[in-house]
Amino acid sequence: MSPAGRALSRSAESVLALLHDVGNAFVSGEELSRKLTVSRTAVWKQINNLRAAGYRIDSEASRGYRLVPLPENFDAGAIGRALKNRRIGGEIVALKETVSTNQIAFRLAEEGASEGTVVVADQQSAGKGRLGRIWHSPAGVNLYCSVILRPPIQPVAAPQLTFLSVIAVARAVEKLTPLKSRIKWPNDLLINGAKVAGLLNEMSAETDKVNFVILGIGVNLNMTREQFPADLRHPATSLLIESGAITDRTEFARVLLEELDDLYTGFLAAGYAPARKEWLERSALNGALVTVTDHGVQRCGRVTGIDEFGALLLDSGEQILSGDVVIGGEFAACN
Numbered sequence: 001m002s003p004a005g006r007a008l009s010r011s012a013e014s015v016l017a018l019l020h021d022v023g024n025a026f027v028s029g030e031e032l033s034r035k036l037t038v039s040r041t042a043v044w045k046q047i048n049n050l051r052a053a054g055y056r057i058d059s060e061a062s063r064g065y066r067l068v069p070l071p072e073n074f075d076a077g078a079i080g081r082a083l084k085n086r087r088i089g090g091e092i093v094a095l096k097e098t099v100s101t102n103q104i105a106f107r108l109a110e111e112g113a114s115e116g117t118v119v120v121a122d123q124q125s126a127g128k129g130r131l132g133r134i135w136h137s138p139a140g141v142n143l144y145c146s147v148i149l150r151p152p153i154q155p156v157a158a159p160q161l162t163f164l165s166v167i168a169v170a171r172a173v174e175k176l177t178p179l180k181s182r183i184k185w186p187n188d189l190l191i192n193g194a195k196v197a198g199l200l201n202e203m204s205a206e207t208d209k210v211n212f213v214i215l216g217i218g219v220n221l222n223m224t225r226e227q228f229p230a231d232l233r234h235p236a237t238s239l240l241i242e243s244g245a246i247t248d249r250t251e252f253a254r255v256l257l258e259e260l261d262d263l264y265t266g267f268l269a270a271g272y273a274p275a276r277k278e279w280l281e282r283s284a285l286n287g288a289l290v291t292v293t294d295h296g297v298q299r300c301g302r303v304t305g306i307d308e309f310g311a312l313l314l315d316s317g318e319q320i321l322s323g324d325v326v327i328g329g330e331f332a333a334c335n
């Protein structure tokens, strides 16, 4: 099975085997075609099939093709040890494959798992986005994790926690890469205008008490262009596409959880104000004209900020609790 979970054809496997044989070296297209007794075009087609199946293959006109090793598997033990004295990340449940880390974390929380427990998976068969959407989650390349929190807050304040997780991802990107990221309300992290991470916050609550919150975090680390489905709603990207460099998933997860721990500790001590300030500094939307669509209703306006509950504020005085934002957008529809 390939990194993207697809079965490979015999021809693609033969090309892969030859690339494997030479380790980190290049093999020319001519040599591959000679050894496999197929045309150069057939080799090129199989190289593209392998890329679509999740393999990273470098190509250089004068040298040919080279298989780039996939980054190491997740080292949950190392992260747990590094974070053992912190609120978040001391307990890590690492899964090879799951339907959705949010779903597993929710079940563990219902069964009494302690605050700070983290569920990570190498791949998700039905990663959850908002409103029943799917988060595309191929194996071996990205970070899919869910954190269980038990904050002593009112249910109405729970959306504030999504802002902590998106800031934590932005800080980790800043620490580990030279890339600049911007936050798009409510839950996207963008690099050069394309979505690199998505956050999904789910909650179990009673009228005036939060039982637990699950912070679901998906970050595209080493995904190649070929691994994105063609029908995404908005442009998407990964750290690899933007920087050309492989990110160590274990290292990224450790830094991300450290930052989240730092932000959550600050949140418990001083409330939401410091995170709100940082969120605004990192926002892609300050002063932008936007169209927000929520359950088929469109609203337009210039963004003036977010309020104390995380609602988006427009210059019209509107306070928007949920929806999808497009920068610019079809203003005619709103007039």
Ligand code: BT5
Residues within 6 Å of the ligand: 099, 100, 101, 102, 103, 124, 126, 127, 128, 129, 130, 131, 133, 134, 135, 136, 137, 143, 144, 145, 146, 187, 188, 195, 196, 197, 198, 199, 200, 216, 217, 218, 219, 220, 231, 232, 233, 234, 236, 237
């Ligand atoms: C989100 O939803 O952005 C929340 C994504 C949360 C995923 C994490 S992974 C770990 C944890 N466990 C889960 O089961 N979920 C969380 P939303 O704003 O609705 O965006 C979803 C839309 O983004 C989809 O409809 C696609 O168009 C697009 N999309 C899907 N996969 C993507 C990917 N890997 N990268 C960028 N965009 C993607």
